[in-house]
Amino acid sequence: MKKQGADILKQSALSITASRKDILDIFLASSSALAHQDIELKCSDKFDRVTIYRTLQTFLDKGIIHSIPTTENAVKYALCKDECIVSGHHHDNHVHFLCDACGITICLEEVVVPQVKLPKGYSLKDINMVVNGTCKKCKA
Amino acid sequence: MKKQGADILKQSALSITASRKDILDIFLASSSALAHQDIELKCSDKFDRVTIYRTLQTFLDKGIIHSIPTTENAVKYALCKDECIVSGHHHDNHVHFLCDACGITICLEEVVVPQVKLPKGYSLKDINMVVNGTCKKCKA
DNA sequence: TGACATTTGCAACAAAGTTGCAATCTCCAT
DNA sequence: ATGGAGATTGCAACTTTGTTGCAAATGTCA
Numbered sequence: 001m002k003k004q005g006a007d008i009l010k011q012s013a014l015s016i017t018a019s020r021k022d023i024l025d026i027f028l029a030s031s032s033a034l035a036h037q038d039i040e041l042k043c044s045d046k047f048d049r050v051t052i053y054r055t056l057q058t059f060l061d062k063g064i065i066h067s068i069p070t071t072e073n074a075v076k077y078a079l080c081k082d083e084c085i086v087s088g089h090h091h092d093n094h095v096h097f098l099c100d101a102c103g104i105t106i107c108l109e110e111v112v113v114p115q116v117k118l119p120k121g122y123s124l125k126d127i128n129m130v131v132n133g134t135c136k137k138c139k140a
Numbered sequence: 141m142k143k144q145g146a147d148i149l150k151q152s153a154l155s156i157t158a159s160r161k162d163i164l165d166i167f168l169a170s171s172s173a174l175a176h177q178d179i180e181l182k183c184s185d186k187f188d189r190v191t192i193y194r195t196l197q198t199f200l201d202k203g204i205i206h207s208i209p210t211t212e213n214a215v216k217y218a219l220c221k222d223e224c225i226v227s228g229h230h231h232d233n234h235v236h237f238l239c240d241a242c243g244i245t246i247c248l249e250e251v252v253v254p255q256v257k258l259p260k261g262y263s264l265k266d267i268n269m270v271v272n273g274t275c276k277k278c279k280a
Numbered sequence: 281t282g283a284c285a286t287t288t289g290c291a292a293c294a295a296a297g298t299t300g301c302a303a304t305c306t307c308c309a310t
Numbered sequence: 311a312t313g314g315a316g317a318t319t320g321c322a323a324c325t326t327t328g329t330t331g332c333a334a335a336t337g338t339c340a
Contacts, residue, residue: 015337017287036327048289053328055287069209071268073297095256100265108262114254116235116269121276122248125240128211128270129256136261155306157318176296188320193297195318213328 003028012062019047023055024064033068033078033096033105068096068105070130076105096130101138143168152202159187163195164204164219173208173216173236173245208236208245210270216245236270241278 005024009016026042027034039052047055056077059065065077080092095111098104113129145164149156166182167174179192187195196217199205205217220232235251238244253269 015286017337019288049327050290050329051288067211069211069213069270071207071209071215073207073209073213073215075211075213097258097262108259110259111256114256116251116254116271118237118271118273119248119250121279122237122271122273123279124271124273126272128272130209130268131256131258131262131264132266132268133258133262133264139261139263155317157305159319189296190298190321191319198318 008064012064014058014062019043019051019055020058022046023052023059027065027077027079031106033076033107035074035076037074066092068107068130069128070098070105071132078105078107081109092126092128096128097135098130098132099135099138100132101134104135106135148204152204154198154202159183159191159195160198162186163192164199167205167217167219171246173218173247175214175216177214206232208247208270209268210238210245211272212243218245218247221249232266232268236268237275238270238272239275239278240272241274244275246275 005021005028006016008024009020014020022043023039026039036052036056039056040049043052056065059077060067063080066080068076068078070076093113095108095113097106097108108131113127116124116127118124145161145168146156148164149160154160162183163179166179176192176196179196180189183192196205199217200207203220206220208216208218210216233253235248235253237246237248248271253267256264256267258264
Protein backbone atom coordinates (compact mmCIF):
# COMPACT_ATOMS: atom_id res chain seq x y z
CA MET A 1 0.00 0.00 0.00
CA LYS A 2 1.14 3.45 -0.79
CA LYS A 3 2.22 5.70 2.03
CA GLN A 4 -0.43 8.18 3.04
CA GLY A 5 -0.22 11.60 4.59
CA ALA A 6 -1.84 10.30 7.77
CA ASP A 7 0.88 7.68 8.26
CA ILE A 8 3.58 10.31 8.19
CA LEU A 9 1.71 12.42 10.71
CA LYS A 10 1.45 9.49 13.12
CA GLN A 11 5.16 8.80 12.76
CA SER A 12 5.91 12.39 13.70
CA ALA A 13 3.47 12.49 16.61
CA LEU A 14 1.41 15.25 15.05
CA SER A 15 -2.33 15.46 15.39
CA ILE A 16 -4.14 14.48 12.24
CA THR A 17 -6.05 17.31 10.66
CA ALA A 18 -7.55 17.80 7.24
CA SER A 19 -5.10 20.47 6.17
CA ARG A 20 -2.02 18.51 7.20
CA LYS A 21 -3.25 15.38 5.49
CA ASP A 22 -4.13 17.20 2.30
CA ILE A 23 -0.88 19.12 2.11
CA LEU A 24 1.14 15.98 2.71
CA ASP A 25 -0.82 14.19 0.02
CA ILE A 26 -0.01 17.00 -2.39
CA PHE A 27 3.67 16.44 -1.65
CA LEU A 28 3.30 12.67 -1.99
CA ALA A 29 1.60 13.10 -5.35
CA SER A 30 4.20 15.52 -6.66
CA SER A 31 7.42 14.40 -8.23
CA SER A 32 9.00 17.79 -7.77
CA ALA A 33 9.63 20.27 -4.99
CA LEU A 34 6.88 22.78 -4.30
CA ALA A 35 6.93 26.45 -3.41
CA HIS A 36 4.52 27.86 -0.88
CA GLN A 37 2.65 29.39 -3.77
CA ASP A 38 2.23 26.07 -5.57
CA ILE A 39 0.52 24.68 -2.51
CA GLU A 40 -1.58 27.77 -2.05
CA LEU A 41 -2.85 27.49 -5.61
CA LYS A 42 -3.88 23.89 -5.02
CA CYS A 43 -5.80 24.37 -1.81
CA SER A 44 -6.44 27.99 -0.94
CA ASP A 45 -10.10 27.23 -1.54
CA LYS A 46 -10.01 24.73 1.30
CA PHE A 47 -7.53 26.26 3.72
CA ASP A 48 -6.46 29.68 4.79
CA ARG A 49 -3.16 31.07 3.58
CA VAL A 50 -2.01 31.35 7.18
CA THR A 51 -2.72 27.68 7.81
CA ILE A 52 -0.49 26.73 4.91
CA TYR A 53 2.35 28.83 6.29
CA ARG A 54 1.98 27.28 9.71
CA THR A 55 1.65 23.77 8.38
CA LEU A 56 4.80 24.06 6.28
CA GLN A 57 6.65 25.44 9.29
CA THR A 58 5.48 22.53 11.42
CA PHE A 59 6.62 20.05 8.79
CA LEU A 60 10.01 21.74 8.62
CA ASP A 61 10.38 21.62 12.40
CA LYS A 62 9.54 17.92 12.49
CA GLY A 63 11.85 17.14 9.61
CA ILE A 64 9.04 15.92 7.36
CA ILE A 65 10.06 18.29 4.59
CA HIS A 66 13.26 20.15 3.81
CA SER A 67 13.69 23.51 2.16
CA ILE A 68 15.63 24.13 -1.02
CA PRO A 69 16.91 27.64 -1.60
CA THR A 70 16.84 28.76 -5.22
CA THR A 71 18.46 31.71 -6.93
CA GLU A 72 15.06 33.05 -7.93
CA ASN A 73 14.35 34.09 -4.38
CA ALA A 74 11.73 31.39 -3.94
CA VAL A 75 12.32 28.68 -1.38
CA LYS A 76 10.84 25.35 -2.33
CA TYR A 77 9.99 22.36 -0.18
CA ALA A 78 10.23 18.63 -0.69
CA LEU A 79 9.48 15.56 1.38
CA CYS A 80 12.35 14.08 3.32
CA LYS A 81 13.21 10.44 3.12
CA ASP A 82 13.23 8.53 6.37
CA GLU A 83 17.00 8.41 6.49
CA CYS A 84 16.98 12.17 6.44
CA ILE A 85 16.93 12.43 10.21
CA VAL A 86 20.07 11.09 11.84
CA SER A 87 20.04 11.14 15.65
CA GLY A 88 17.61 13.99 15.91
CA HIS A 89 19.53 16.16 13.51
CA HIS A 90 18.12 16.72 10.07
CA HIS A 91 20.58 15.87 7.39
CA ASP A 92 20.08 16.17 3.64
CA ASN A 93 22.85 14.79 1.59
CA HIS A 94 21.54 14.79 -1.92
CA VAL A 95 21.86 17.28 -4.76
CA HIS A 96 18.93 19.37 -5.96
CA PHE A 97 18.27 20.10 -9.59
CA LEU A 98 16.58 23.20 -10.94
CA CYS A 99 15.56 23.28 -14.61
CA ASP A 100 16.11 26.66 -16.23
CA ALA A 101 13.54 25.92 -18.90
CA CYS A 102 10.49 24.69 -17.01
CA GLY A 103 11.46 25.82 -13.54
CA ILE A 104 10.93 22.44 -11.94
CA THR A 105 12.96 21.59 -8.86
CA ILE A 106 13.68 18.00 -7.95
CA CYS A 107 15.70 16.00 -5.46
CA LEU A 108 18.36 13.87 -7.09
CA GLU A 109 18.37 11.28 -4.33
CA GLU A 110 21.01 9.25 -6.09
CA VAL A 111 23.50 12.08 -6.39
CA VAL A 112 25.37 12.60 -3.13
CA VAL A 113 26.80 16.00 -2.23
CA PRO A 114 30.60 15.79 -2.40
CA GLN A 115 32.62 16.91 0.59
CA VAL A 116 34.68 20.08 0.50
CA LYS A 117 37.60 21.25 2.56
CA LEU A 118 37.09 24.64 4.15
CA PRO A 119 39.84 27.14 4.99
CA LYS A 120 41.25 27.12 8.51
CA GLY A 121 38.90 28.41 11.17
CA TYR A 122 35.63 27.48 9.51
CA SER A 123 33.57 24.64 10.87
CA LEU A 124 31.19 22.81 8.58
CA LYS A 125 27.69 21.79 9.57
CA ASP A 126 25.71 21.39 6.40
CA ILE A 127 26.16 21.60 2.65
CA ASN A 128 23.56 22.69 0.16
CA MET A 129 24.08 22.01 -3.51
CA VAL A 130 21.73 23.17 -6.24
CA VAL A 131 22.46 22.39 -9.87
CA ASN A 132 20.98 24.44 -12.69
CA GLY A 133 20.52 23.09 -16.17
CA THR A 134 17.96 21.41 -18.38
CA CYS A 135 15.88 18.48 -17.24
CA LYS A 136 15.01 15.33 -19.14
CA LYS A 137 11.74 16.65 -20.52
CA CYS A 138 13.07 20.01 -21.62
CA LYS A 139 16.15 18.66 -23.31
CA ALA A 140 16.28 19.97 -26.85
CA MET B 141 45.17 52.27 -6.81
CA LYS B 142 42.10 50.64 -5.46
CA LYS B 143 39.34 49.78 -7.84
CA GLN B 144 36.46 52.21 -7.75
CA GLY B 145 32.79 51.80 -8.48
CA ALA B 146 33.10 54.09 -11.49
CA ASP B 147 35.75 51.86 -13.09
CA ILE B 148 33.49 48.86 -12.93
CA LEU B 149 30.65 50.81 -14.49
CA LYS B 150 32.84 51.85 -17.41
CA GLN B 151 33.95 48.27 -17.95
CA SER B 152 30.32 47.21 -18.16
CA ALA B 153 29.26 50.04 -20.44
CA LEU B 154 26.81 51.42 -17.92
CA SER B 155 26.19 55.11 -17.48
CA ILE B 156 27.75 56.50 -14.35
CA THR B 157 25.23 57.70 -11.82
CA ALA B 158 25.47 58.51 -8.16
CA SER B 159 23.38 55.57 -7.01
CA ARG B 160 25.30 53.02 -9.05
CA LYS B 161 28.63 54.36 -7.88
CA ASP B 162 27.60 54.45 -4.24
CA ILE B 163 26.10 50.97 -4.26
CA LEU B 164 29.17 49.54 -5.94
CA ASP B 165 31.38 51.26 -3.40
CA ILE B 166 29.34 49.67 -0.63
CA PHE B 167 30.05 46.27 -2.18
CA LEU B 168 33.73 47.09 -2.63
CA ALA B 169 33.98 48.11 1.02
CA SER B 170 32.21 45.01 2.29
CA SER B 171 33.97 41.75 2.96
CA SER B 172 30.72 39.82 2.97
CA ALA B 173 27.72 39.35 0.74
CA LEU B 174 24.86 41.80 1.18
CA ALA B 175 21.11 41.40 1.15
CA HIS B 176 18.89 43.97 -0.48
CA GLN B 177 17.96 45.12 2.99
CA ASP B 178 21.59 45.67 4.04
CA ILE B 179 22.02 48.04 1.15
CA GLU B 180 18.74 49.76 1.83
CA LEU B 181 19.78 50.44 5.41
CA LYS B 182 22.99 52.03 4.23
CA CYS B 183 21.55 54.38 1.65
CA SER B 184 17.79 54.67 1.78
CA ASP B 185 18.33 58.25 2.87
CA LYS B 186 20.03 58.97 -0.43
CA PHE B 187 18.19 56.73 -2.86
CA ASP B 188 14.73 55.40 -3.28
CA ARG B 189 14.00 51.79 -2.47
CA VAL B 190 12.94 51.23 -6.07
CA THR B 191 16.25 52.54 -7.36
CA ILE B 192 18.09 49.99 -5.26
CA TYR B 193 15.97 47.17 -6.65
CA ARG B 194 16.58 48.33 -10.19
CA THR B 195 20.28 48.91 -9.66
CA LEU B 196 20.83 45.45 -8.22
CA GLN B 197 18.91 43.95 -11.14
CA THR B 198 21.08 45.85 -13.61
CA PHE B 199 24.24 44.64 -11.89
CA LEU B 200 22.98 41.06 -12.00
CA ASP B 201 22.17 41.36 -15.70
CA LYS B 202 25.63 42.73 -16.45
CA GLY B 203 27.33 40.09 -14.34
CA ILE B 204 28.80 42.62 -11.93
CA ILE B 205 27.31 40.83 -8.95
CA HIS B 206 26.02 37.32 -8.43
CA SER B 207 23.23 36.15 -6.18
CA ILE B 208 23.60 33.63 -3.40
CA PRO B 209 20.50 31.76 -2.32
CA THR B 210 20.28 31.09 1.40
CA THR B 211 18.00 28.82 3.36
CA GLU B 212 16.57 31.74 5.28
CA ASN B 213 14.68 32.91 2.24
CA ALA B 214 16.94 35.91 1.80
CA VAL B 215 18.98 36.16 -1.37
CA LYS B 216 22.29 37.92 -0.91
CA TYR B 217 24.55 39.54 -3.48
CA ALA B 218 28.30 39.74 -3.88
CA LEU B 219 30.67 41.26 -6.39
CA CYS B 220 31.90 39.02 -9.16
CA LYS B 221 35.56 38.67 -9.94
CA ASP B 222 36.60 39.47 -13.48
CA GLU B 223 37.09 35.83 -14.36
CA CYS B 224 33.48 35.31 -13.47
CA ILE B 225 32.25 35.99 -16.98
CA VAL B 226 33.46 33.44 -19.49
CA SER B 227 32.48 34.13 -23.11
CA GLY B 228 29.45 36.16 -22.21
CA HIS B 229 28.16 33.55 -19.83
CA HIS B 230 28.32 34.22 -16.14
CA HIS B 231 30.06 31.49 -14.24
CA ASP B 232 30.66 31.29 -10.53
CA ASN B 233 32.80 28.47 -9.41
CA HIS B 234 33.47 29.09 -5.78
CA VAL B 235 31.76 27.92 -2.62
CA HIS B 236 29.71 30.25 -0.43
CA PHE B 237 29.77 30.12 3.31
CA LEU B 238 26.93 31.09 5.62
CA CYS B 239 27.59 31.39 9.34
CA ASP B 240 24.73 30.09 11.47
CA ALA B 241 25.86 32.20 14.41
CA CYS B 242 26.32 35.70 13.01
CA GLY B 243 24.51 35.24 9.71
CA ILE B 244 27.38 36.52 7.61
CA THR B 245 27.66 35.23 4.05
CA ILE B 246 31.00 35.20 2.27
CA CYS B 247 32.54 33.95 -0.94
CA LEU B 248 35.25 31.37 -0.36
CA GLU B 249 37.11 32.23 -3.55
CA GLU B 250 39.75 29.64 -2.81
CA VAL B 251 37.32 26.75 -2.47
CA VAL B 252 36.28 25.48 -5.88
CA VAL B 253 32.93 23.77 -6.34
CA PRO B 254 33.53 20.08 -7.04
CA GLN B 255 31.98 18.56 -10.13
CA VAL B 256 29.09 16.12 -9.90
CA LYS B 257 27.78 13.56 -12.32
CA LEU B 258 24.09 13.94 -13.07
CA PRO B 259 21.74 11.10 -14.04
CA LYS B 260 21.14 10.45 -17.72
CA GLY B 261 19.07 13.08 -19.48
CA TYR B 262 20.04 16.04 -17.35
CA SER B 263 22.34 18.69 -18.70
CA LEU B 264 24.38 20.77 -16.31
CA LYS B 265 24.85 24.49 -16.68
CA ASP B 266 25.75 25.82 -13.27
CA ILE B 267 26.36 24.60 -9.75
CA ASN B 268 25.59 26.49 -6.59
CA MET B 269 27.10 25.36 -3.33
CA VAL B 270 26.36 26.96 0.01
CA VAL B 271 28.00 25.68 3.16
CA ASN B 272 26.52 26.33 6.60
CA GLY B 273 28.58 26.30 9.75
CA THR B 274 30.48 28.59 12.06
CA CYS B 275 32.88 31.23 10.80
CA LYS B 276 36.29 32.15 12.14
CA LYS B 277 35.03 34.89 14.42
CA CYS B 278 32.13 32.94 15.88
CA LYS B 279 34.11 29.80 16.58
CA ALA B 280 33.72 28.80 20.19
C1' DT C 281 -18.50 11.14 25.58
C1' DG C 282 -16.43 15.21 27.53
C1' DA C 283 -12.66 18.17 28.99
C1' DC C 284 -8.32 20.05 27.54
C1' DA C 285 -4.95 21.25 24.46
C1' DT C 286 -4.03 22.05 19.73
C1' DT C 287 -5.16 23.85 15.40
C1' DT C 288 -7.66 26.84 12.28
C1' DG C 289 -9.71 31.05 10.17
C1' DC C 290 -10.26 35.75 10.32
C1' DA C 291 -8.77 40.38 10.51
C1' DA C 292 -5.43 43.50 10.68
C1' DC C 293 -0.97 44.51 9.87
C1' DA C 294 4.10 44.71 8.25
C1' DA C 295 7.44 43.88 4.86
C1' DA C 296 8.96 42.97 0.22
C1' DG C 297 8.66 43.65 -4.51
C1' DT C 298 6.46 45.76 -8.95
C1' DT C 299 4.69 49.20 -12.34
C1' DG C 300 3.71 53.58 -14.86
C1' DC C 301 4.86 58.04 -15.45
C1' DA C 302 6.83 62.57 -15.14
C1' DA C 303 11.07 64.86 -13.88
C1' DT C 304 15.94 64.59 -13.98
C1' DC C 305 20.40 63.25 -15.33
C1' DT C 306 24.21 61.14 -18.73
C1' DC C 307 26.29 60.83 -22.74
C1' DC C 308 27.59 62.00 -27.13
C1' DA C 309 27.72 64.65 -31.34
C1' DT C 310 28.13 68.94 -32.70
C1' DA D 311 30.97 73.76 -24.01
C1' DT D 312 26.21 72.78 -25.14
C1' DG D 313 21.84 70.76 -26.39
C1' DG D 314 18.97 67.02 -27.26
C1' DA D 315 17.95 61.95 -27.30
C1' DG D 316 17.75 58.29 -24.45
C1' DA D 317 18.53 56.29 -20.03
C1' DT D 318 17.79 56.64 -15.08
C1' DT D 319 15.49 58.15 -10.92
C1' DG D 320 11.79 59.27 -7.53
C1' DC D 321 7.20 59.13 -6.40
C1' DA D 322 2.79 57.13 -5.77
C1' DA D 323 -0.01 53.48 -5.94
C1' DC D 324 -0.39 48.81 -5.92
C1' DT D 325 0.29 43.56 -5.47
C1' DT D 326 2.31 39.88 -3.20
C1' DT D 327 4.30 37.67 0.68
C1' DG D 328 4.72 36.79 5.37
C1' DT D 329 3.35 37.66 10.54
C1' DT D 330 0.52 38.14 14.83
C1' DG D 331 -3.40 37.93 18.22
C1' DC D 332 -7.51 36.03 19.29
C1' DA D 333 -11.88 33.57 19.27
C1' DA D 334 -14.08 29.52 17.30
C1' DA D 335 -13.57 24.87 15.88
C1' DT D 336 -11.34 20.51 15.95
C1' DG D 337 -8.48 16.48 17.58
C1' DT D 338 -6.83 13.57 21.43
C1' DC D 339 -7.12 10.81 25.22
C1' DA D 340 -8.98 9.41 29.57
